Amino acid sequence: VARTRPPGHPVVALTIAGSDPSGGAGIQADLKTFAALGGYGCAVLTGLTAQSTTGVTRVLPVPGDVVTAQLETLFADVAVDAVKIGMTTDAVVARAIAAVLRDLRSAGPAPYVVLDPVMVSTSGHRLLEADAEAVLRDELLPLADLVTPNLPEAAVLLGVEPARDATEAADQARALLKLGARLALVKGGHLDSAESVDHLAGPDGVVALAAPRIATRNTHGTGCTLSSACAVVRPLHDGWEPAVRAAKDYLTETLRAADDLVIGGTGTALGP
Ligand code: PLP
Numbered sequence: 666v667a668r669t670r671p672p673g674h675p676v677v678a679l680t681i682a683g684s685d686p687s688g689g690a691g692i693q694a695d696l697k698t699f700a701a702l703g704g705y706g707c708a709v710l711t712g713l714t715a716q717s718t719t720g721v722t723r724v725l726p727v728p729g730d731v732v733t734a735q736l737e738t739l740f741a742d743v744a745v746d747a748v749k750i751g752m753t754t755d756a757v758v759a760r761a762i763a764a765v766l767r768d769l770r771s772a773g774p775a776p777y778v779v780l781d782p783v784m785v786s787t788s789g790h791r792l793l794e795a796d797a798e799a800v801l802r803d804e805l806l807p808l809a810d811l812v813t814p815n816l817p818e819a820a821v822l823l824g825v826e827p828a829r830d831a832t833e834a835a836d837q838a839r840a841l842l843k844l845g846a847r848l849a850l851v852k853g854g855h856l857d858s859a860e861s862v863d864h865l866a867g868p869d870g871v872v873a874l875a876a877p878r879i880a881t882r883n884t885h886g887t888g889c890t891l892s893s894a895c896a897v898v899r900p901l902h903d904g905w906e907p908a909v910r911a912a913k914d915y916l917t918e919t920l921r922a923a924d925d926l927v928i929g930g931t932g933t934a935l936g937p
Contacts, residue, residue, distance in 0.1 A: 667901040667911065675705040677743060678897040679776070681736070681762055682751030682783075682889070683712040683724070683792065687929065690716075690786075690886035695749060698893040702915060707743060709735040711762070712754035712792075718885060718929030720788030729757035736765040747777040749896040750805065751889055756797040763804035770808070777899045780809035780846070781892035782818045787885060798822075807845030811905055813892045814841070816855045827855070831862055831873065838866035848905050850874075850895075854887070865909055874910060876917050883923035891916045 670676065678699045685691030692708045699706035711732055715723040739745070748766070753759040769775050782801055784793045793801065802822050806812055812822075819837045820827040822844065828834040834851045841849035848867040856862070860875045894912035895905075902908040 667898065669901070675703060676746045676897055676900045677707065678704040678747045678749065678893070679707040679709065679739070679745045680749045680751060680893060680896075681709045681711060681732075681753075682749070683714055683754060684710060685714055685716050685886070687716050687718045687885075689718060689883075689928075690889045691752065694886040694889040695751065695893040698890050698915075699897045702894060702897045704897040707739060707745065709739065711752055711758050714752075714792070716786075717932075721786050721790035721792070724754065724790070724792060726754040726758055729761040732758050732761045733765060736762070740765070740769060745776045746900045747779070747896040749779045749781065749893045750809075751781050751892065752783040752792045753797060753801060753805070754792070755794045756800045759793075759797050759800040759805055763800070763808060766805075766808045777896060778809050778811075779892050779896040779899075780805055780812045781888055782806075782812060782814050782822060783888070784818050784821060802844060806841075809846045810899075811848045811850060811895060811909070812841060812846040813850045813852065813888070813895065815852045815888060819849075819851050830856065831858070831864070834862075835864040835866070835871045835873070838864040838871055842866055842868075850909060852888070852891070854884075863909075863913070865906060867905065872906065874913055876913050879917065879920040879924070881920055881924035883926055883928075884920070887916060887920065890919060 680695035683691045696706040713725045816827045838849045838851040851864045853862040861878045863874045894915045898911045899908040
């Protein structure tokens with residue numbers, strides 16, 4: 666059972682991520698998730714994308730020193746309970762985030778940190794430059810309480826082939842802990858199975874978390890939504906496992922509701 670907070674003291678959740686103007690992924694999805702789950706949302710932008718519901722056409726990184734300034738200015742004023750890191754865009758931005766989070770950790774009690782190691786959009790556009798993958802693995806992953814890769818992202822982080830079944834996914838979740846994350850949730854959405862089974866590895870072993878697979882074409886932004894939900898509900902639960910279960914239940918609900926949504930495919934083409 667989730668705890669509640671006194672009036673006027675919602676969970677303060679921060680997303681450090683990129684913008685998706687179409688509102689399905691990125692900081693837009695994160696802020697909607699925080700609000701839907703009763704949190705107060707803050708957002709530090711790492712990059713802009715030009716994007717519709719069908720794909721990404723451009724990515725522009727925010728300069729590293731501007732990411733640092735956003736984070737330092739915010740943390741100097743606001744006590745953030747939980748952080749979700751999404752698209753980090755390039756190596757300079759990823760390093761800037763890691764440096765501020767390290768400083769924050771050495772200064773006292775630090776917020777919970779969920780790292781969604783976003784690399785490539787479902788439509789196939791790079792959201793993280795290739796040379797930043799090592800920075801994500803070596804600098805950000807060791808700062809994460811929970812890392813939430815899908816199967817292709819777990820494979821890149823580990824330098825192996827993507828898992829082909831639940832056993833391999835569980836092994837990869839375990840292997841991610843050796844890279845420094847305290848817990849790893851390897852998401853099974855890409856596996857061809859009747860249920861969507863994620864594997865959560867932590868100090869006490871691996872648990873399989875199953876949810877019904879929802880047949881909908883509106884899955885854009887599911888990774889963003891799940892990692893944000895994990896972050897914002899964590900302060901209300903005793904431990905990560907119940908928090909991740911609650912976040913997964915929320916995602917299942919949103920996927921069910923999303924199938925009725927008709928967004929996209931009805932716009933106006935501009936220009937020649
Ligand atoms: N755009 C931004 C800014 C994102 O952070 C992400 C995912 O994390 C995406 C797009 C990709 O979303 P999807 O792969 O669900 O289409």
